Amino acid sequence: MKRVFLSFAPEDLPKAEKLIPLLRCQDYELDFYEKPQDLDFDAEGAENIRREAGEKIAKCNIAVCLIGENTHKSKWVDSQLRKNRNKGNKIIAMAFKGVESAVLPEVIKEEFLTFYPWDPQKLKILISDDTHKPFNNSL
Helix, strand or coil: CEEEEEECCHHHHHHHHHHHHHHCECCEEEECCCCCCCCCCCCCCHHHHHHHHHHHHHCCCEEEEEECCCHHHCHHHHHHHHHHHHHCCEEEEEECCCCCCCCCCHHHHHCCCCEECCCHHHHHHHHHCCCCECCECCC
C-alpha cells in the first residue's frame, strides 16, 4: 500500500483539514504531522517535532505538498520536502483550492516539479501512477 505524507505550511492547517476527507482513498494511506501553529521551527522543542515528522516521512513513499500563498516561507515545509527528496520519495506539488499562482518552495523549484492547480481527481491519478522517475511528476 502506498503511504502519502502531506506537507503544508502550519498556517494552512485549517485548509488542509477541510481537504483531507476529499483526499482519503482506499488505494493509499494519508499521513501528516500536525504541530502547534505558533511553534517556530528553530524554537526549543522543535527538534522533537522535526524528528517525529521525519519518522512519518520514513514510512511514506510519496509526498504531496499543498501550496498556499506563503508555503515557500515555511521552514517546516522546506525541511519535510528535503527529507522526502533525500529518501527518494515522489513529490507532488498541488495548489490549495483557490490558489492560482504562488512562489514555490525551493525543493519544488530545484527539482523542476510541475505545479498543479487544485484537482482532487488529478491528485489521485498522480499518486497512483507508478511510472514516475524520481522527482518527475509530469504525466
